[in-house]
Amino acid sequence: QVQLQESGPGLVKPSETLSLTCTVSGGSISGHYWSWVRQPPGKGLEWIGYVPYSGRTNYNPSLKSRVTMSVDTSKNQFSLKLSSVTAADTAVYYCARYYCTDGLCGGFDYWGQGTLVTVSS
Amino acid sequence: QTVVTQEPSSSVSPGGTVTLTCGLSSGSVSTTYYPSWYQQTPGQAPRTLIYFTNTRSSGVPDRFSGSILGNKAALTITGAQADDESDYYCVLYMGSGSWMFGGGTKLTVL
Numbered sequence: 001q002v003q004l005q006e007s008g009p010g011l012v013k014p015s016e017t018l019s020l021t022c023t024v025s026g027g028s029i030s031g032h033y034w035s036w037v038r039q040p041p042g043k044g045l046e047w048i049g050y051v052p053y054s055g056r057t058n059y060n061p062s063l064k065s066r067v068t069m070s071v072d073t074s075k076n077q078f079s080l081k082l083s084s085v086t087a088a089d090t091a092v093y094y095c096a097r098y099y100c101t102d103g104l105c106g107g108f109d110y111w112g113q114g115t116l117v118t119v120s121s
Numbered sequence: 122q123t124v125v126t127q128e129p130s131s132s133v134s135p136g137g138t139v140t141l142t143c144g145l146s147s148g149s150v151s152t153t154y155y156p157s158w159y160q161q162t163p164g165q166a167p168r169t170l171i172y173f174t175n176t177r178s179s180g181v182p183d184r185f186s187g188s189i190l191g192n193k194a195a196l197t198i199t200g201a202q203a204d205d206e207s208d209y210y211c212v213l214y215m216g217s218g219s220w221m222f223g224g225g226t227k228l229t230v231l
Binding site: 035037044045046047050056058060061094099101104105106107108109110111112113114 | 155156157158159161166167168169171172173174176178210212214217218219220221222223224225
């Protein structure tokens with residue numbers, strides 16, 4: 001059974017960089033597309049972007065200038081960096097795996113439990 | 122910019138049937154938007170219900186079904202149960218590698 005687990009600081013200062021890692025267990029990171037999704041307190045889900053095991057990343061246009069995602073196949077992990085954070089970036093951050101078949105992706109099949117990141121001085 | 126739209130709230134009686142929809146502020150949803158659906162209860166991660174419009178995720182009961190109805194994607198719950206009371210989100214592929222979630226529907230079972 002594939003499991004995803006987010007890790008990283010729960011508190012980040014304004015203007016600094018938020019860094020999170022998602023560790024994949026029970027399956028290989030290779031051959032799949034991976035995503036980050038966030039949810040501000042009391043609000044809906046927001047797609048941040050995706051990173052394939054190999055190939056080009058793609059980010060939400062509203063966050064593109066501040067987001068970097070990468071994969072470390074040797075550790076079976078992928079990561080998120082969000083720079084110049086403000087209080088508006090306070091959210092629960094989820095990592096997720098895309099469900100893909102025959103070269104097409106149709107949603108997410110596995111999710112991490114989520115980690116709350118608060119931006120505050 | 123086109124956004125994904127969902128009813129903010131909906132209600133259903135126990136044992137009843139309810140359909141939640143997922144549309145676009147401009148245009149029609151088709152299977153090429155690869156709609157998928159998620160259930161979320163407070164404090165929990167989303168649970169995948171449906172992907173590729175109408176494929177149920179493993180372990181999801183068949184009283185949850187996905188479809189295209191008119192110009193929207195739809196999630197239909199038949200035989201509603203008390204523990205179906207949750208927030209439901211859809212996500213669509215918007216093209217050029219981008220995805221967008223709807224604002225979510227809060228479903229009440231009463």
